[in-house]
Amino acid sequence: LAYMKYLDEQVEREKAAELELEKLIDMEVEKQWSKRVNQWQMEREARRKMTEEMVVIRKQQIAEKLQTQEEERMVLQREQEELKEAFAEHERLENDKVQRTKERNLNYQS
Numbered sequence: 001l002a003y004m005k006y007l008d009e010q011v012e013r014e015k016a017a018e019l020e021l022e023k024l025i026d027m028e029v030e031k032q033w034s035k036r037v038n039q040w041q042m043e044r045e046a047r048r049k050m051t052e053e054m055v056v057i058r059k060q061q062i063a064e065k066l067q068t069q070e071e072e073r074m075v076l077q078r079e080q081e082e083l084k085e086a087f088a089e090h091e092r093l094e095n096d097k098v099q100r101t102k103e104r105n106l107n108y109q110s
Helices: 001-108
Strands: none
Touching: none
């Protein structure tokens, strides 16, 4: 009878130990999942930040390219205006030269 009682107590202790072990295992599993979730969140945040940085850099590159193109357009426009002015000056000088030549010819004929 005492042995049966001892066995019952032993079974109860084993059940309690098993429950405690399961509880510890569950806590450890929860802890590991929590670590994984935290790691995933950190990785996701890092990817988000990297993407934002890439967008900022790309916008900056595009702005710089547009600025360069605008500067090049302005230079070309200035050069085109200078060429027009130079051509107009050349035309004026040529017309003056022709006019002087005609006047000289008229003076010789007179």
